[in-house]
Amino acid sequence: MTPALPAQSPAPRRRGRPPRAEGAADVPAARDRILTAARNEFAERGYDKTSIRGIAKAAGVDPALVHHYFGTKDQIFGAAVELIFAPTMGAPDAVQGGSRDGAGERMARFMFGVWENPVTRLPLLAVMRSALTNEAAAAVLRGMIERRLLLRMADELDVPNPEFRAQLAAGHIIGIAMLRYVVRMEPMASAPVEDIIAMVGPTLQRYMAED
Amino acid sequence: MTPALPAQSPAPRRRGRPPRAEGAADVPAARDRILTAARNEFAERGYDKTSIRGIAKAAGVDPALVHHYFGTKDQIFGAAVELIFAPTMGAPDAVQGGSRDGAGERMARFMFGVWENPVTRLPLLAVMRSALTNEAAAAVLRGMIERRLLLRMADELDVPNPEFRAQLAAGHIIGIAMLRYVVRMEPMASAPVEDIIAMVGPTLQRYMAED
Numbered sequence: 001m002t003p004a005l006p007a008q009s010p011a012p013r014r015r016g017r018p019p020r021a022e023g024a025a026d027v028p029a030a031r032d033r034i035l036t037a038a039r040n041e042f043a044e045r046g047y048d049k050t051s052i053r054g055i056a057k058a059a060g061v062d063p064a065l066v067h068h069y070f071g072t073k074d075q076i077f078g079a080a081v082e083l084i085f086a087p088t089m090g091a092p093d094a095v096q097g098g099s100r101d102g103a104g105e106r107m108a109r110f111m112f113g114v115w116e117n118p119v120t121r122l123p124l125l126a127v128m129r130s131a132l133t134n135e136a137a138a139a140v141l142r143g144m145i146e147r148r149l150l151l152r153m154a155d156e157l158d159v160p161n162p163e164f165r166a167q168l169a170a171g172h173i174i175g176i177a178m179l180r181y182v183v184r185m186e187p188m189a190s191a192p193v194e195d196i197i198a199m200v201g202p203t204l205q206r207y208m209a210e211d
Numbered sequence: 212m213t214p215a216l217p218a219q220s221p222a223p224r225r226r227g228r229p230p231r232a233e234g235a236a237d238v239p240a241a242r243d244r245i246l247t248a249a250r251n252e253f254a255e256r257g258y259d260k261t262s263i264r265g266i267a268k269a270a271g272v273d274p275a276l277v278h279h280y281f282g283t284k285d286q287i288f289g290a291a292v293e294l295i296f297a298p299t300m301g302a303p304d305a306v307q308g309g310s311r312d313g314a315g316e317r318m319a320r321f322m323f324g325v326w327e328n329p330v331t332r333l334p335l336l337a338v339m340r341s342a343l344t345n346e347a348a349a350a351v352l353r354g355m356i357e358r359r360l361l362l363r364m365a366d367e368l369d370v371p372n373p374e375f376r377a378q379l380a381a382g383h384i385i386g387i388a389m390l391r392y393v394v395r396m397e398p399m400a401s402a403p404v405e406d407i408i409a410m411v412g413p414t415l416q417r418y419m420a421e422d
Binding site: 046128129131132133138141142145146150161163164165167168170171172173174175176177178179180182183184185186187188191195196199200202203206207 | 257339340342343344349352353356357361372374375376378379381382383384385386387388389390391393394395396397398399402406407410411413414417418
């Protein structure tokens with residue numbers, strides 16, 4: 001299959017790179033543009049309502065090019081989820097980057113930093129919604145988090161059952177995020193994030209660093 | 212408005228009550244049947260895809276009767292959510308029913324007991340899905356949990372910021388439930404529930420009973 005040339009809107013300029021003329025040399029740019037469009041479509045519409053055709057339209061390319069680079073809808077969802085979760089991938093380094101005593105607080109501070117920022121929060125919420133309402137989306141998310149995030153985290157934990165411990169910690173953060181950012185239950189929704197970190201940090205510490 | 216007589220299927224027999232003939236004396240039975248139908252429709256289809264008309268059809272009554280007893284779709288959703296959350300309403304008593312030292316473990320045991328039972332779990336998951344994908348459903352859920360569950364719980368906690376503490380505890384349980392029952396991430400999905408209670412109990416203890 002020959003990748004079609006981008007069809008509609010010009011590529012958006014990306015910060016930090018000079019604009020380039022469209023053409024055969026823009027295959028990497030087209031691939032990036034498809035991936036960005038996929039992230040935005042899944043974040044705005046959720047898994048069920050996003051289509052390869054819609055992604056192609058948003059990226060200004062032929063649908064065949066989306067298939068060519070990414071394969072099935074599940075596969076491009078997986079690639080978009082990896083992009084969306086990229087900001088969370090620093091969590092294992094945050095846990096490792098200091099004294100063992102402070103690991104729980106560093107983890108809480110890092111993860112709530114990601115959640116407090118709307119730019120990173122909104123696509124994460126969209127992925128959670130998709131996983132809650134669609135089994136195919138749940139399977140993609142499950143595989144990605146297990147493979148990329150929790151196993152790496154568990155590798156660095158010196159406790160019994162490190163995968164289980166890492167999931168207790170992740171589950172805690174996800175549940176607080178649901179109450180604070182989705183259901184927006186008070187007082188959780190308006191509590192200073194430092195108050196949350198102060199309470200959740202010692203819990204994560206116990207899960208991740210204590211027997 | 213005169214309540215219409217039940218139109219289609221006969222009332223399902225309910226355990227513990229003798230069957231009764233249909234007729235004007237069955238207004239309470241019709242109301243119960245509508246509420247049960249609403250719970251089932253919301254649990255199976257979610258908030259967005261459930262309609263007053265569909266509830267009426269499942270209950271075997273005229274849609275006007277659903278409006279008559281329950282009002283708007285949001286109002287009948289609220290009534291169905293109360294029915295769905297009824298099994299969780301024993302949580303404050305579980306926390307109070309024993310030594311202060313054991314409050315966290317009792318809370319964890321009570322709540323995971325509710326979640327482990329598919330009969331109570333599946334409608335709860337359906338409500339969570341609805342709240343995650345629809346703002347009107349989130350508002351109903353928020354009001355019900357704040358008013359009925361967390362405030363009662365907070366009343367019985369002798370700690371600073373009891374509402375905040377109760378929400379930290381609730382958020383933890385909800386997040387673990389998402390990983391275990393929805394995303395089904397391993398090893399959380401297959402872990403013995405006693406292992407979860409053993410880890411989560413001390414966390415709930417700290418949130419609910421320690422400064």
